[in-house]
Amino acid sequence: xxxxxxxxxxxFVLGSIYGLIAIGYTMVYGIVGMINFAHGDIFMIGGFxxxxxxxxxxxxxxxxxxxxxxxxxxxxxxxTALYGWTVERIAYRPLRHSFxxxxxxxxxxxxxxxxxxxxxxxxxxxxxxxxxxxxxxxLHASSGGFVVQxxxxxxxxxxxxxxxxxxxxxxxxxxxxxxxxRACEQDQTMAALLGVDVDRxxxxxxxxxxxxxxxxxxxxxxxxxxxxxxxxxxxxxKAFTAAVLGGIGSLPGAMxxxxxxxxxxxxxxxxxxxxxxxxxxxxxxxxxxxxxxTGLLGRPEVEKV
Amino acid sequence: xxxxxxxxxxxxxxxxxGAAFILKKALISAFVALVLFSxxxxxxxxxxxxxxxxxxxxxxxxxxxxxxxFGGSIIVELLRQWWGPVGTIRIVPPPVQKAxxxxxxxxxPLLLVFTFLVPVIFYDQRYxxxxxxxxxxxxxxxxxxxxxxxxxxxxxxxxxxxxxxxxYSYALLxxxxxxxxxxxxxLAGILAAFWGMxxxxxxxxxxxxxxxxxxxxxxxxxxxxxINWQSLTGGPNGVSGIPRPTLFGIPLTPGDDGLAARxxxxxxxxxxxxxxxxxxxxMALLTNWVTIRLRRLPIGRAWEALREDEVACRALGINTTTxxxxxxxxxAMFGGLAGAFFATRQGFISPESFxxxxxxxxxxxxxLGGMGSQLGVALAALTMIGGFELFRGLDxxxxxxxxxxxxxxxxxxxxxxxxxxxxxxxxxRSHAISSDLVKEGHG
Numbered sequence: 218x219x220x221x222x223x224x225x226x227x228x229f230v231l232g233s234i235y236g237l238i239a240i241g242y243t244m245v246y247g248i249v250g251m252i253n254f255a256h257g258d259i260f261m262i263g264g265f266x267x268x269x270x271x272x273x274x275x276x277x278x279x280x281x282x283x284x285x286x287x288x289x290x291x292x293x294x295x296x297t298a299l300y301g302w303t304v305e306r307i308a309y310r311p312l313r314h315s316f317x318x319x320x321x322x323x324x325x326x327x328x329x330x331x332x333x334x335x336x337x338x339x340x341x342x343x344x345x346x347x348x349x350x351x352x353x354x355x356l357h358a359s360s361g362g363f364v365v366q367x368x369x370x371x372x373x374x375x376x377x378x379x380x381x382x383x384x385x386x387x388x389x390x391x392x393x394x395x396x397x398x399r400a401c402e403q404d405q406t407m408a409a410l411l412g413v414d415v416d417r418x419x420x421x422x423x424x425x426x427x428x429x430x431x432x433x434x435x436x437x438x439x440x441x442x443x444x445x446x447x448x449x450x451x452x453x454x455k456a457f458t459a460a461v462l463g464g465i466g467s468l469p470g471a472m473x474x475x476x477x478x479x480x481x482x483x484x485x486x487x488x489x490x491x492x493x494x495x496x497x498x499x500x501x502x503x504x505x506x507x508x509x510x511t512g513l514l515g516r517p518e519v520e521k522v
Numbered sequence: 523x524x525x526x527x528x529x530x531x532x533x534x535x536x537x538x539x540g541a542a543f544i545l546k547k548a549l550i551s552a553f554v555a556l557v558l559f560s561x562x563x564x565x566x567x568x569x570x571x572x573x574x575x576x577x578x579x580x581x582x583x584x585x586x587x588x589x590x591x592f593g594g595s596i597i598v599e600l601l602r603q604w605w606g607p608v609g610t611i612r613i614v615p616p617p618v619q620k621a622x623x624x625x626x627x628x629x630x631p632l633l634l635v636f637t638f639l640v641p642v643i644f645y646d647q648r649y650x651x652x653x654x655x656x657x658x659x660x661x662x663x664x665x666x667x668x669x670x671x672x673x674x675x676x677x678x679x680x681x682x683x684x685x686x687x688x689x690y691s692y693a694l695l696x697x698x699x700x701x702x703x704x705x706x707x708x709l710a711g712i713l714a715a716f717w718g719m720x721x722x723x724x725x726x727x728x729x730x731x732x733x734x735x736x737x738x739x740x741x742x743x744x745x746x747x748x749i750n751w752q753s754l755t756g757g758p759n760g761v762s763g764i765p766r767p768t769l770f771g772i773p774l775t776p777g778d779d780g781l782a783a784r785x786x787x788x789x790x791x792x793x794x795x796x797x798x799x800x801x802x803x804x805m806a807l808l809t810n811w812v813t814i815r816l817r818r819l820p821i822g823r824a825w826e827a828l829r830e831d832e833v834a835c836r837a838l839g840i841n842t843t844t845x846x847x848x849x850x851x852x853x854a855m856f857g858g859l860a861g862a863f864f865a866t867r868q869g870f871i872s873p874e875s876f877x878x879x880x881x882x883x884x885x886x887x888x889x890l891g892g893m894g895s896q897l898g899v900a901l902a903a904l905t906m907i908g909g910f911e912l913f914r915g916l917d918x919x920x921x922x923x924x925x926x927x928x929x930x931x932x933x934x935x936x937x938x939x940x941x942x943x944x945x946x947x948x949x950x951r952s953h954a955i956s957s958d959l960v961k962e963g964h965g
Contacts, residue, residue: 340568
């Protein structure tokens with residue numbers, strides 16, 4: 218039971234990271250209707266920028282951990298958001314009204330560009346960092362000697378996710394930008410006729426998605442203590458799986474799907490085999506799509522003739 | 523764009539405005555580049571000797587990159603303003619158009635004749651022969667995937683899975699049971715087709731991007747299973763010592779029973795390469811021939827109808843289930859055959875050869891080829907693989923250049939190199955139509 222509880226905590230934390238990436242996928246899909254294949258690599262870039270800015274700050278003699286974390290968070294969000302904006306401007310905007318496969322291939326190309334760019338710029342080897350946030354709480358110690366622990370890193374990851382999700386939900390539900398985004402999602406032509414700057418709104422969607430991916434990258438760095446240039450691909454596919462699982466286009470769905478994928482992966486590794494954890498995640502995606510083609514919270518697509 | 527400079531009569535003032543506009547754009551691009559590259563290129567991190575991360579600065583490289591972006595942005599903007607308006611409206615005189623049409627009809631037979639002569643012309647150049655075999659392998663893969671994506675309009679991002687199934691089928695059957703290549707080749711095709719059906723069943727109800735992601739997941743599952751099922755597949759170490767193909771039982775070896783000894787000619791290792799070349803050429807042409815024949819059969823017509831409108835298809839009584847499954851199975855079969863060839867050519871296979879990159883490359887070939895055009899796929903394979911090969915010297919930058927090429931090619935020609943289609947059914951005369959009129963399917 219204690220073992221299960223521990224795995225539940227671990228899965229929840231991992232799921233929060235996936236959920237943050239999945240939001241970027243689901244928003245872009247909702248508005249532009251394309252899979253942003255480069256999003257996983259944007260997450261990887263976010264991790265790298267968090268790592269580099271952390272190193273620089275430490276070498277400047279800064280020692281207050283909360284202050285460092287806040288600066289690193291803001292810097293990596295800002296720069297990664299610019300990456301998201303640039304990718305949209307270069308690779309997707311010229312293909313906005315082209316046929317469906319063109320932006321998808323352009324996105325796959327962009328994903329190769331980003332991962333190889335960071336391989337060339339930062340080297341192919343894994344970059345480890347020492348644990349930045351240490352310590353934790355013991356929740357329950359059983360007689361068998363197994364201890365259920367909640368580390369401070371896990372608390373930070375979950376709290377950051379929840380706070381960002383709250384801010385983001387407010388943004389979409391209550392602000393002018395959010396209203397524009399929802400309008401573009403429903404009907405771009407009509408939104409443009411009513412004075413919504415469609416190009417700007419789509420750009421902002423990519424910027425917000427990239428900023429959230431940067432947060433996920435930083436959380437990944439804090440939680441696992443390493444980044445490498447190839448981590449974007451698998452994390453990207455799993456996050457997209459999460460977005461589809463939750464029902465693409467739905468924000469709570471993305472978070473829910475992320476948590477589900479995180480839990481499935483952790484529990485599978487804990488009880489069955491670590492090697493086949495990705496196979497399990499993908500198989501469950503296929504099974505869910507057979508029985509629930511629109512995902513958990515998605516709206517059924519109306520087929521127009 | 524081109525506010526001032528594209529106007530026919532340019533005044534001095536408008537030219538100055540154009541210059542200011544270009545400069546402003548270039549400055550913005552340079553600033554964006556500065557922010558983007560500041561940490562990623564300006565600072566280099568590496569694990570130091572004690573495992574601790576260390577970093578050093580590279581401001582010289584950063585400045586060079588920003589300057590490149592600044593200069594590049596000016597050049598691109600100039601090209602766009604001066605050549606763009608002329609280039610977009612192409613006024614081609616009718617005689618030239620006619621000549622082009624003749625050339626277009628002649629290109630396929632000429633290309634075929636040239637391909638047949640490649641081993642004769644380049645007999646001494648092993649490198650070119652190897653490259654030609656590689657290009658033909660991708661032509662075959664492209665034609666195979668074309669059945670699924672180009673004809674049936676079903677988006678498949680996991681095509682490499684069938685390539686892997688074919689390669690491993692041959693490798694395992696040959697190394698474990700000693701079966702010959704010619705027995706294994708159809709078996710590899712059948713097994714891959716079976717896996718195609720297996721993938722087809724769950725995705726029957728899925729459309730569009732859901733289909734894309736499920737096929738992608740399927741490809742990854744196959745690869746992960748190959749990596750982890752070590753007792754069968756050898757895991758990451760792969761399978762080695764895969765037997766070379768024989769000319770229907772006659773080995774291409776220097777021994778007494780080899781082909782060279784039997785024909786009474788001197789043995790040369792090039793014989794095997796030439797044999798492999800004609801083998802893959804025959805397999806690719808078989809793929810092409812089968813596809814062209816199928817397009818004229820009811821099942822091929824059903825595939826294309828499915829791509830154009832699935833609802834209408836159902837209303838007309840076409841069984842969409844069998845239509846989709848046969849498309850998946852046919853495409854997968856060709857992938858499996860190509861995989862068996864790949865295994866026998868390499869003599870060694872490992873999961874590293876079957877990554878998502880391969881799927882993306884084959885899909886890029888199909889889309890660049892104009893989705894459904896057989897000639898276009900062949901030309902696109904030649905462009906992509908040949909272009910890829912040009913950058914072999916720049917080892918590190920190869921994938922980067924490949925990614926950039928994919929983005930640029932998609933922006934330049936989203937509809938592919940061959941932008942027209944020849945219909946298979948017509949009343950009196952075949953009219954080629956623009957491929958803009960062809961739908962890309964829902965699936």
